[in-house]
Amino acid sequence: MINTEKTLTEVIDVLRSRGYIEDFNLFEVGLSYKKGDEKVNLNDIVIDKTYRFTGQNDLEDEAVLYAMRNTKDGVKGIFVNGYGTYSDKEADEIISQIVNREEDDNDDWMN
Template sequence: MIKTEKTLVEVLEVLRGRGYVEDFNLLEVRDSYIKNGEKVDMSDIVIDKIYRFSGQNDVDDEAILYAMRNTKDGAKGVFVNGYGIYSDDDADAIIDQITIHEDDSDDWTL
């Protein structure tokens, strides 16, 4: 997990430039994520990077951002959740199903 002083919006822009354009928070909205009429198998999703954001003046601003991709079709996207006591239980349940293949040695926001 990378802790960064950059804002969530700044990191989202960097990730968009790297092709992470899908909204994987839709996984949380539905029981399954449908793309092009097909149900996405959660075992095909992997997390490439995790970024933690801490609120400088307000703990309500704490968040965690997951950069993830679908290994089956190559789609890349992001998933955002609160952090700590502010995390969403449904979002946590989704993330718990996803394999992490993160390499912290390469911070994409530098």
Template sequence: MITTEKTLSEVMEILRQRGYTEDFNLLEVSASYTPDKHCININDLVIDKIYRFTGQNDLDDEAILYAMHNKSDGAKGVFVNGYGTYTDTEADEIISKIAVHENDSDDWTIDCSGNC
């Protein structure tokens, strides 16, 4: 897990530049995510990076961001949840079912300006 000084929106933009464009928070609505009407098996998802954001002055600003990909079709996206007191238990349950293969040796908080 990476704790960063960047804001959630800054890291989401960097991830978007790296191809993480899907909104996997839709998994909270359904056990399967359906881009283009194709169901995704939650077992095909893999968490690549986890970022924790701490609210320096406001606990409401605490969040955790998961960058993940789908092994079956290569789709990449993000999943955001509250952290600590403000965590969403349904989101936690979904995340607990997804494999984590995180490598912290590569710093993904560096803006690659589309050249990633």
């Protein structure tokens, strides 16, 4: 997990420039980024990177951002959840079903 001083919006912008453009929070409401009725199998999703954001002045600003990809079709996206007390239980359940393939490497995921 990467702890960062950058804002959530700044990191999302960096990830979008790296191709993480889909909204995987749609999984939470049973929707899919795919057209039609085809659902995404969560077994095909892997977590590439995890970022934690701490609210300096407000604990409600704490969040976790997951950079994810679908190994079946190559689609990349993001998933955002609260952190600690403020995490969403449905989101926690979805994240618990996804394999974390995050590696500690020297690649700068912040730029």
